[in-house]
Each structure stands twice: as C-alpha cells, then as structure tokens.
Amino acid sequence: xxxETAPRIIGTATALPDNYVGQEQLTSRLRELWEKRYSDLRRxxxxxxxxxxxxxxxxxxxxxxxPLDTFAKTNDAWLRVxxxxxxxxxxxxLERAGLKPREVDHLFFVTVTGIAVPSIDTRVISALGMxxxxxxxxxxxxxxxxxxxxxxxxxxxxxxxxxxxAMLLSVELCSLTLQREDLSIANIIASGLFxxxxxxxxxxxxxxxxxxxxxxATRSLVFPNxxxxxxxxxxxxxxxxVLSSKLTDxxxxxxxxxxxxxxATQQIDRLHIRHWIAHTGGPxxxxxxxxxxxxxxxxxxxxxxxxxxxxxxxxxxVMFILDELLEDHAAAPGDYGLIIGMGPGFSVxxxxxxx
Numbered sequence: 001x002x003x004e005t006a007p008r009i010i011g012t013a014t015a016l017p018d019n020y021v022g023q024e025q026l027t028s029r030l031r032e033l034w035e036k037r038y039s040d041l042r043r044x045x046x047x048x049x050x051x052x053x054x055x056x057x058x059x060x061x062x063x064x065x066x067p068l069d070t071f072a073k074t075n076d077a078w079l080r081v082x083x084x085x086x087x088x089x090x091x092x093x094l095e096r097a098g099l100k101p102r103e104v105d106h107l108f109f110v111t112v113t114g115i116a117v118p119s120i121d122t123r124v125i126s127a128l129g130m131x132x133x134x135x136x137x138x139x140x141x142x143x144x145x146x147x148x149x150x151x152x153x154x155x156x157x158x159x160x161x162x163x164x165x166a167m168l169l170s171v172e173l174c175s176l177t178l179q180r181e182d183l184s185i186a187n188i189i190a191s192g193l194f195x196x197x198x199x200x201x202x203x204x205x206x207x208x209x210x211x212x213x214x215x216x217a218t219r220s221l222v223f224p225n226x227x228x229x230x231x232x233x234x235x236x237x238x239x240x241x242v243l244s245s246k247l248t249d250x251x252x253x254x255x256x257x258x259x260x261x262x263x264a265t266q267q268i269d270r271l272h273i274r275h276w277i278a279h280t281g282g283p284x285x286x287x288x289x290x291x292x293x294x295x296x297x298x299x300x301x302x303x304x305x306x307x308x309x310x311x312x313x314x315x316x317x318v319m320f321i322l323d324e325l326l327e328d329h330a331a332a333p334g335d336y337g338l339i340i341g342m343g344p345g346f347s348v349x350x351x352x353x354x355x
Contacts (some may be wrong), residue, residue: 002129004164005205005206006155006159006206006214006215006216007154007155007158007159007162007203007204007205007214007215007291008203008204008206008212008213008214008215008338009151009201009202009212009213009214009215009322009326009353010099010165010202010203010212011093011094011095011096011097011099011200011202011203011212012093012096012177012201012202012203012319012322012323012326013089013090013091013092013096013175013199013200013323014089014092014197014198014199014200014202014316014319014320014323015085015086015088015089015092015093015197015198015199015200016057016085016100016122016196016197016310017057017058017059017060017081017085017173017196017197018057018058019057019058019059019061019062019240019258020055020056020057020058020207021055021056021057021058021062022054022055023048023051023053023055023056023192025062025225026055026056026062027045027048027049027072027192028266029062029144030044030191030192030231031044031045031125032049033041033180034183034188037183041322044148044188047185047188047189047191047192048188050283051189051192051193051282051283051310052307053192053193053195053307053308053309054308054309055105055197055310056175056194056196056310056311057195057197057310058175058195058196059078059081059173059175059176059196060077060081060175060176062140064077065102065175067177067325068176069180069237070292070304071236071237071238071321073091073237074176074177075092075114075115075142075176075238076237077173077174077176078113078114078115078116078176079114079116082111082114082116082120082171083120083123083174083197084174085171085173085196085197085198086109086120086121086123086124086126086171086198086200086340087123087124087128088198089198089199089200090124090128090167090169090170090198090200091128091170092204093167093200093201093202095130095169096326097202097204098351099165100200100201101128101130102129102130103163103165103181103245104130104134104166104167104202105124105134105153105161105165105166106135106136106157106161106165106166106167107121107124107130107134107136107137107166107169108137108138108139108150108153108154108157108166108167108168109124109136109137109138109139109170109171110138110142110146110149110150110168110169110171110315111140111146111171111172111231111315112140112141112142112143112144112146112172112239112314112315113171113172113174113176113177113299113314114173114176114241115140115266116180119136119138119140120138120171121136121169122136124169127208135151137196141344142234142315142343142344142347143204143230143231143314143315143343143344144184144281144312144314144315144317144341144342144343144344145315145341145343145344145345145347145348145349146170146280146314146315146337146341146343147168147170147199147279147314147315147317147318147319147339147341148314148318148340148341148349148350148351149220149278149341149343149347149349150168150170150201150315150348151168151201151203151215151218151318151319151339151349151351152215152218152220152351154167154168154201154203155203155215155218155351156165156218157203158204158205158319159212162205162206162315163205164204164205165202165203165204166202166203166204167200167202167203168200168201168202168203168319169198169199169200169201169318170198170199170200170313170314170315170316171198172196172197172198172313172314172316173196174190174194174195174196174312174313174314174346175194175195175344176196177190177194177238177239177241178190178276179189179235179237179238179239179240179241180237181237182240182241183296184241184246186242186243187239187240187241189239189243189282189318190243191283193311193312194311194312194313194314195310195311195312195313196313197310197313197316197320198316199313199316199319199320199323200319201319201322203215206256208227208237210327211247211355213326213331213337213353213354213355214353214355215351215352215353216266216302216352216353216354217265217266217349218257218349218350218352218354219262219349220347220348220349221258221317221347221348221349221350222345222346222347223250223251223254223347223348225344226250226345227344227345227347228242228246229242229246229247229250229344230242230243230244230246230247230343230344230345230346230348231344231345232344235278236254242344243281247281247285247346248284248285249286249345250294251285251289251342252288252291252336255288255289255293255340256292256293256294256352257290258348259293259338259350260351261338262352263338263352266352268336270287270293270294272336273337273338274332274334274336274337275325275331275335275336275337275353276295276299276300276303276332276337276338276340277302277318277321277322277325277337277338277340278300278303278321278339278340279301279303279317279318279340279341280304280306280307280311280312280313280317280321280340281312281342282312282338283307284335285307286300286303286304286307286319289340292329300317301323302321302324303317303321305324306321306324310341315341315343318339318340318341322337325337331355332355333355334355335354335355336352336353336354336355337352337353337354337355338351338352338353339351339353340351
C-alpha cells in the first residue's frame with residue numbers, strides 16, 4: 001500500500017478524572033496503609049521517590065477507596081466511572097475530527113483494569129447516540145501495549161474498508177486495581193506508578209482528511225516463554241500485578257534489532273524518526289529505551305513529561321503522548337514518527353507514522 005492510500009489518524013483526544021492528588025499525599029496514604037506490616041519503610045520511600053511522578057488523577061475521591069475491600073466493589077466502581085470518562089474522550093475526538101457519532105463504523109475498545117459484559121463500549125455507544133449498526137471489537141488483556149496494538153488493528157480495518165471510520169477508545173482506571181494486602185516490591189512500584197485516564201483516536205481513509213499522520217506500517221511481536229515477565233495474576237481481591245525485574249533486560253536485548261529491522265522494511269532507519277512516541281512504562285523502561293536505541297537527547301521528552309505529570313496510564317499512555325504532539329502541531333509534512341508499545345506476553349507493538 002502506498003502512502004497515498006494509507007489510513008490516517010484524523011482526530012485524537014484524552015480525558016482525566018477530576019480527582020487529582022499530588023504524589024506526596026498519595027505516598028503518605030499508602031505509607032499509612034502498609035507501615036504496620038512493611039518491614040523496610042526506607043525502601044518503600046526510596047522506591048516511591050525514584051518514580052519521579054508529581055501526581056496522578058484518580059477515578060474516585062481518595063476517601064472513597066477505603067470501603068473498596070473486594071473485587072466486586074472495585075469493579076462496580078470501574079463500571080460507574082469508565083463509561084463517563086470514555087464518553088468524554090470519544091466526544092472530544094469526534095469534535096476535533098469534525099465527525100458526528102453516527103459516522104463511526106467500527107469501535108475498538110481496549111482496557112485491562114476492569115471487566116464488563118456487555119463491554120463498556122456499549123455504554124459509550126448509547127451515551128453518544130452512535131448508530132445501532134456499528135461494529136465493535138472489545139479487547140481485554142493486551143495491557144500497556146493495547147494503545148499501540150489498537151492503533152494498528154484499527155488501521156488494518158481501514159485498509160480493508162478505506163471509506164469507513166474506526167474509533168479506538170482506551171479507558172484505564174489503574175487505581176482501582178490496588179492490592180492492599182500485597183506487600184511485594186512489584187505492587188509497591190505499581191502503587192506509585194500507575195494513573196487513571198482515557199483516550200480516543202479516529203482513523204479513516206485519505207478521503208476523510210487532508211492532514212494528520214498516516215499509519216504507514218505496523219509490526220506485532222510476542223516473545224516466547226515470557227508470560228511471567230508482566231501481567232495480572234487473578235486473585236480473590238482482583239488483579240494482582242506481575243512485574244519482573246527481568247523486563248528491562250528483555251527490552252535492552254531485543255528492542256534495537258526489532259526497531260531497525262522494522263524500519264528497514266520501509267527503507268528508512270532510526271535517523272529518519274523525528275517523533276518518538278514511547279510508552280511510559282516507568283523511569284527504568286524509558287532509560288533503557290534511550291540507551292538501547294541510542295536516541296538523541298530529549299527524544300523521549302514527551303514520554304518523560306507524561307510520566308511525571310499523570311503516571312503510567314497503561315494502554316492510554318501512547319495515545320496521550322500522540323495527542324499532545326498533534327495538539328502542539330509539532331510535526332511537519334514528511335516527518336516520521338514511531339509509536340512503541342510494550343505489554344504482557346511479553347509483547348511489543350511498533351507503529352510507523354508519516355505526516
């Protein structure tokens with residue numbers, strides 16, 4: 001497929017819950033929760049401080065988390081909040097694209113922080129007044145990689161149906177997955193790292209818009225026998241984080257070759273990439289990407305800023321970074337951008353954009 005017929009991102013938007021809490025206050029609350037049972041509070045403080053996050057937006061006011069002592073209660077909270085914040089992001093993306101809700105032909109919905117049947121996208125469809133013939137693809141389980149993977153799958157759909165419009169919607173309410181009885185280092189890290197938010201993206205054929213980045217190529221990668229690196233363990237109290245210290249080693253050992261071989265299929269190399277849209281997995285993950293890819297200084301500045309200001313938003317993270325890039329009008333015609341998503345599996349998704 002030539003660039004003239006490639007799918008195009010024609011609108012993006014993000015939404016955050018109103019309940020913003022500074023990182024110091026959140027850390028203090030977590031310290032109170034665990035101080036009687038956690039033997040090394042100095043290590044707790046060091047871990048939290050090393051994340052470099054200034055604050056996060058929460059699905060609920062902080063006081064309302066206290067009664068959420070079962071998976072049923074946290075998931076009910078997710079069911080209440082997720083459709084509202086998802087609808088806000090979707091409505092704004094439509095407005096920016098100059099589209100009406102009934103013009104969306106296919107809705108891809110990604111999340112890994114709550115369960116609903118029917119899935120949350122049905123509530124968004126009703127709230128926005130989308131037509132009943134809309135096609136749906138709800139995706140659960142891709143975790144942090146789902147923003148990039150969802151972009152790729154929506155682009156695949158538009159390649160098959162270039163006259164149609166696809167929407168990708170991500171809603172992640174990570175705060176509702178907190179495991180208060182889990183004193184593992186993985187949970188201590190996760191409690192200080194992940195935030196809540198939603199993001200939406202519209203993708204159409206070139207007939208829909210003359211501007212906006214085109215999805216030139218994509219690549220999906222799943223590394224064998226890496227299921228224990230990252231993900232959820234489903235326990236009585238809900239989603240328990242699986243986060244191995246081997247994650248950065250795996251990224252460091254593989255990402256350079258994978259990125260270079262992918263770009264080579266398009267007859268370009270890393271020097272051609274003007275805009276790096278990397279998932280905000282955490283400080284160590286971003287540092288590993290910078291080193292392994294030999295990126296120029298400030299190449300991941302938007303990822304670092306996003307991590308600092310709102311935390312890791314799981315699948316929504318790369319969509320937040322791309323939205324900021326588009327809203328700033330920072331890309332010029334002919335620029336290349338590369339979305340890098342990473343998630344459970346261990347999986348990587350690469351999406352090449354061209355303005």
